[in-house]
Amino acid sequence: MLVYLARRVLTMLLTLLVISALVFVIIQLPPGDYLTSYIAQLEAQGEIVARERIEFLRQQYGLDRPMIEQYAVWVFGLVQGDLGYSFEYSRPVSEVVGDRLLLSLVLNFSTVLFIYIVAFPIGVYSATHQYSWGDHGLTFLGFLGLATPNFLLALIMMYLANVWFGTSIGTLMAEEFIDQPWSVDKAMSVLAHLWIPVIVIGTSGTAGMIRRLRANLLDELQKQYVVTGRAKGLPPGRLLVRYPLRMALNPFVADIGNLLPQVVSGSVIVSAVMSLQTTGPMLLSALQSQDMYLAGSFLMFLAVLTVVGMFLSDVLLAVLDPRIRMHGKAG
Amino acid sequence: MADRLPHYVNPDPFDVQAVERLTPEQERYYLASQWKLIWWRFKRHRLALISGIVLLLSYLAIVVVEFLAPYELHTRNTGYIYAPPQMVRLVHDGQLIGPFVYGLRFELNLETLKREYVVDRTDVQRLRFFCRGDPYQFWGLVPGDLHLVCPAKDGTLFLLGTDRLGRDMASRLLYGGRISLTVGLLGITISFLIGITVGGLAGFFGGWVDNVVQRLIEIIRSVPELPLWMALSAALPITWSPILIYLGITVILGLLDWPGLARAVRSKLLALREEDFCQAARLMGARPSRIIGRHLLPNFMSHLIASATLSIPAMILGETALSFLGLGLRPPITSWGVLLTEAQNIEAVALYPWLLMPMLPVIVTVLAFNFLGDGLRDAADPYE
Numbered sequence: 001m002l003v004y005l006a007r008r009v010l011t012m013l014l015t016l017l018v019i020s021a022l023v024f025v026i027i028q029l030p031p032g033d034y035l036t037s038y039i040a041q042l043e044a045q046g047e048i049v050a051r052e053r054i055e056f057l058r059q060q061y062g063l064d065r066p067m068i069e070q071y072a073v074w075v076f077g078l079v080q081g082d083l084g085y086s087f088e089y090s091r092p093v094s095e096v097v098g099d100r101l102l103l104s105l106v107l108n109f110s111t112v113l114f115i116y117i118v119a120f121p122i123g124v125y126s127a128t129h130q131y132s133w134g135d136h137g138l139t140f141l142g143f144l145g146l147a148t149p150n151f152l153l154a155l156i157m158m159y160l161a162n163v164w165f166g167t168s169i170g171t172l173m174a175e176e177f178i179d180q181p182w183s184v185d186k187a188m189s190v191l192a193h194l195w196i197p198v199i200v201i202g203t204s205g206t207a208g209m210i211r212r213l214r215a216n217l218l219d220e221l222q223k224q225y226v227v228t229g230r231a232k233g234l235p236p237g238r239l240l241v242r243y244p245l246r247m248a249l250n251p252f253v254a255d256i257g258n259l260l261p262q263v264v265s266g267s268v269i270v271s272a273v274m275s276l277q278t279t280g281p282m283l284l285s286a287l288q289s290q291d292m293y294l295a296g297s298f299l300m301f302l303a304v305l306t307v308v309g310m311f312l313s314d315v316l317l318a319v320l321d322p323r324i325r326m327h328g329k330a331g
Numbered sequence: 332m333a334d335r336l337p338h339y340v341n342p343d344p345f346d347v348q349a350v351e352r353l354t355p356e357q358e359r360y361y362l363a364s365q366w367k368l369i370w371w372r373f374k375r376h377r378l379a380l381i382s383g384i385v386l387l388l389s390y391l392a393i394v395v396v397e398f399l400a401p402y403e404l405h406t407r408n409t410g411y412i413y414a415p416p417q418m419v420r421l422v423h424d425g426q427l428i429g430p431f432v433y434g435l436r437f438e439l440n441l442e443t444l445k446r447e448y449v450v451d452r453t454d455v456q457r458l459r460f461f462c463r464g465d466p467y468q469f470w471g472l473v474p475g476d477l478h479l480v481c482p483a484k485d486g487t488l489f490l491l492g493t494d495r496l497g498r499d500m501a502s503r504l505l506y507g508g509r510i511s512l513t514v515g516l517l518g519i520t521i522s523f524l525i526g527i528t529v530g531g532l533a534g535f536f537g538g539w540v541d542n543v544v545q546r547l548i549e550i551i552r553s554v555p556e557l558p559l560w561m562a563l564s565a566a567l568p569i570t571w572s573p574i575l576i577y578l579g580i581t582v583i584l585g586l587l588d589w590p591g592l593a594r595a596v597r598s599k600l601l602a603l604r605e606e607d608f609c610q611a612a613r614l615m616g617a618r619p620s621r622i623i624g625r626h627l628l629p630n631f632m633s634h635l636i637a638s639a640t641l642s643i644p645a646m647i648l649g650e651t652a653l654s655f656l657g658l659g660l661r662p663p664i665t666s667w668g669v670l671l672t673e674a675q676n677i678e679a680v681a682l683y684p685w686l687l688m689p690m691l692p693v694i695v696t697v698l699a700f701n702f703l704g705d706g707l708r709d710a711a712d713p714y715e
Contacts, residue, residue, distance in 0.1 A: 014546075015549070015550050015553060018550050019550065019553075019554055022554075023562075026559070026562045026563060026566065027562065029563070029566035143698070143701070144698075146701065147644075147694055147697045147698040147701060148694055149648045149651065149652065149693065149694075149697070151652055151655065152671075152690050152693065152694070155671075155674055155677075155680070155687065155690070156687070156690075158677050159677060159680050159681060159684065159687065162677055162678070162680075162681040163681055257552075257553070260555075261552065261553060261554065261555040261556060262555075264555040264558070265555040265556050265557035265558065266557075268555070268557055268558050268561070269557055269652050269656065272656055273655075273675075283558060283561070284561065284656060284658075287561055287562055287565035287658065288565060288657070288658070290565075295562065295565075298558070299558055299559070299562060302555050302558050303553075303554050303555070306553055306554070306555055307553050310553055
């Protein structure tokens with residue numbers, strides 16, 4: 001188990017390192033840097049920018065150094081919790097993002113939780129009542145949920161809320177709590193607003209999860225030991241819970257590797273559409289204004305979120321399934 | 332030794348059906364080629380067949396958009412801003428007079444400042460077919476003005492309403508389909524090429540190549556797609572021409588999608604590599620390229636096509652999402668995502684709900700591709 005854990009931690013760190021390099025390259029891709037556009041903007045406003053000042057700014061932000069050095073500085077900063085400097089806001093990134101990272105975490109975590117809680121009973125019902133009306137209906141709903149893109153669902157929900165209740169649902173907390181320190185009331189307000197984005201982001205994931213759980217459980221239910229158990233007179237409930245369900249649960253947990261990137265992707269665009277106080281909208285504006293450290297931090301944060309989540313699910317899986325511990329890898 | 336029976340030889344030609352006589356149907360089945368078997372199996376899948384037909388029709392439609400759309404992409408009807416959809420009717424005053432629409436009369440609600448249109452039941456505007464209408468450049472090259480259907484002279488025909496500049500939504504949807512539907516195809520071609528090459532290398536050579544590829548695939552799959560797409564398309568220079576941006580977006584979409592395909596290719600190759608026919612070819616001295624191309628590819632091409640079909644929707648949605656956020660395509664290129672940017676203003680949508688119409692083709696296309704892919708996947712291995 002320890003060997004497995006150590007190997008898994010190492011892979012995770014390596015993955016994160018590669019992703020950080022990738023993110024750094026991507027945020028460097030646009031021609032010019034923020035300073036160039038900043039200077040252009042100043043000049044357009046009729047200000048004369050002294051050469052010394054430009055050089056000073058360049059040096060201060062480390063833009064004059066070679067690429068690899070900039071990358072090293074950035075990564076070491078990240079490790080130490082220094083997220084860099086936002087050019088657009090002229091403040092350190094960590095100050096700009098505020099509790100957006102935390103809220104993103106809460107949003108994504110609740111969505112995953114929602115998917116599991118909803119998908120589990122429905123999947124089990126569908127499998128045990130195969131080809132019943134309930135199963136057909138749920139399968140159809142599942143297909144619809146799978147095909148409706150989450151940001152379109154967000155639009156529809158916002159439209160309906162506007163038409164029926166005349167209110168905007170595009171927020172994560174009541175207005176008076178925005179930019180306020182955390183308090184019990186604020187947390188309650190967030191909880192009260194959280195469920196709409198959670199449903200919107202979670203729908204397609206839930207639909208996919210139901211389909212997979214149903215397929216897994218159906219496979220399991222056709223196996224001989226189930227027939228034997230039934231022949232020996234085990235009560236149906238116990239027969240289901242005792243073995244097949246446990247076997248079908250395995251891929252359920254393993255699937256988080258597919259689920260997490262999907263949920264994080266979904267939360268970004270849904271947040272942008274509904275302008276939630278999470279990373280999504282700010283990532284969008286940072287990308288548009290080429291505020292590279294801010295965008296880079298967000299991208300990195302989202303990647304860390306998925307990679308660490310997958311790591312945790314792998315560890316959980318190893319605890320559940322001795323075969324994985326022994327072989328040292330999943331599958 | 333002497334009492335051994337004389338060796339008997341039947342002079343008749345050997346009848347292959349001597350043991351078991353096959354009915355004509357059976358014979359047809361046993362002699363059918365792989366692709367024929369796939370087709371027969373696919374046909375049984377009703378939903379997949381219907382989806383296939385729907386998609387085929389849509390792709391045919393986008394070839395002749397200019398002819399099908401009643402208006403040109405940029406035609407502004409300044410007198411009809413935010414006009415509601417007009418219904419095509421057949422019966423007027425209890426008389427069947429063929430397809431027509433009632434005219435619209437514009438009124439500004441002075442209390443809410445909402446643009447309201449009243450259907451004028453006396454103003455019958457009969458549709459014209461195969462008529463001269465808005466002039467267009469067919470595929471941007473050949474000038475023409477023939478349309479399948481046009482509004483009556485001085486009349487209007489807004490099947491899905493108009494937008495804030497008075498442009499016909501139905502026509503714009505048709506034009507948008509040309510972009511949105513091809514983005515998926517181009518993107519999948521790119522990801523297909525990368526996926527086959529990378530997966531083929533990993534599966535055929537195994538060893539450290541396989542290891543490196545596997546790690547790479549794991550890393551790419553663990554990154555959330557959309558934020559990366561956003562970052563990459565934000566990096567496209569604004570100075571690029573629309574057509575370059577379009578190509579850039581397809582490349583970006585294809586660039587992150589290949590791991591799934593590569594993985595499928597790899598696992599199939601690993602399994603097939605051990606088969607006897609492959610071994611035989613290798614022993615006879617066939618080069619790797621011949622073995623891959625001649626013996627392995629045909630064996631799992633059908634699987635590949637099925638999984639490619641299943642990943643097209645993700646690309647279409649990706650383009651829609653990017654354009655919707657303002658990071659993807661921009662006007663004057665019109666895709667469904669670009670059309671949906673109009674729906675970002677939720678107050679406008681509440682007043683003029685037909686702005687949400689571009690959602691419909693997106694959802695229908697995505698569903699159709701999903702059903703088609705499912706059917707293809709089930710039919711892909713006819714010898715199972």
